[in-house]
Each structure stands twice: as structure tokens, then as C-alpha cells.
Amino acid sequence: MLTVCHLYPDLLNLYGDRGNVMAFVRRCRWRNIPVQVKEVNIGETLDFAEVDFLFLGGGSDREQTLLNKDLTSRTAGLREAIEDGLVLLAICGGYQMLGRYYRTHEGEEIPGLGILDLYTEAGARRLIGNVAVEMLLDNITVKVTGFENHSGQTFLGDVSPLGKVLAGFGNNGRDKQEGARYKNVFCSYLHGPLLPKNTVLADYLITLAMRRRGISGDLQPLEDALEERANAVMLERLLKNTG
């Protein structure tokens, strides 16, 4: 049984980010892979060692401030699980909080968990629009699409980007980097939600979670023609606009 945890589903669910959890779960169930979902809110107990896929969605500055204390109190357990290969997808606000700090427009510094060597500072203008990103998943090049809307600009220290921006802004609109990757932690600015739109990435996360539980082998293919077509159309448009 795989256990999926959506942390702070009420506070971290911008632009339908919950769809990432739904896609992960549906794609498991369509293949008869047993899976359960735990929603964990502020003050509720959670043992990260029991989680196979953790999801942290996006949230506004206000929401990030509201849950900061609770999330910080969980740092040690989360760090340990990450080192142990926990599969984690963190989008936008959730991504920012794994870093060292987030500095708001007002100059307030919201401390992050410091698990990833990166920081975020609110920029003068919001970075909004559709994005195309190229990334390597098990040495296979994959192009994913999504939608970004953030004022925070993230700069990476000693951590790899998730991918290269082909169109859109990505981490900061300057260095063409998008997201961050550490072990089985995937951070991204792409809402969309990301996984329903990008089934290759969704299946890769499922595969990683299963491998960590000692279950290897290929996933049974699903009927993804519609998703693949939507992605191809989106990519074509985005790349034409930048080309």
C-alpha cells in the first residue's frame, strides 16, 4: 500500500494544485496499485517515515506565514525522510519553504526549513504565464508544460535545477533554471496542476515511490493520448512564441 500525504490541503492548494494528488492516486488505482491518502493540517501528527509520496502545494505569502511555525516544527523528520529517499513534489510556495528563506515585498523574512540550499526574494513584478521546461528523468529528456504565477524569485545554491526553461520565467526569469531537484525531491513553479498535464512525470514519481518500497518493474501503460496531445499543442505554441 502506498501512502500519499497532502500536507496542509486547506492552505497549500493554489490553482488546483490538489490535482497533483488526484493524478498520482488515480494513476495508481487504474493499475490496481493500492494507495491511500492522508490529509494533514496544522497541529496534526504525521510520521514522514510512513509516507511514500508527499505533496506540498502553492500558497500565498499569507498562507506561508500562517503555517510556517507548524512546518518548521517538522523539519527534522522531513529532512530524515528526504535523505531516505522520500518522493516529494513541492510547488511554488511549498517549494520556496524548503529553502533558506522567503523575503516578502515588505522586507519581512519568512524563514524556510533550510533543507535545500536556495532562497527566494519577492521581485518587483509577478512572473505569470505558461511555461515549458525540459528535464531529465532517468536520463530521458522530457518536456513538461504548466502555468506559473509568483512574485518570489528563487536562486539556487548547492542544489540542481529541476530543468531548463524553454519558455516562460521559471525560478527567477533570469538564469533559465526551473525548480530544484535533490534526491527524490522535485520542486517546481509549475501549477497546472503539473501531474495531470504531464503524465510522464506523474508516472516517474510513482515509479520512484514504488522502487523505494522495493517494487521494481515497468508501470502498465495507460491511455494518455489526450494528455499527450494537449501537451504537444501547448509546447508547440509556447516554443513558437519564443522562437
Ligand code: GLN
Ligand atoms: N507566495 C509566493 C509568491 O507569490 C507563492 C505563490 C504561489 O504559490 N503561487 O511568490
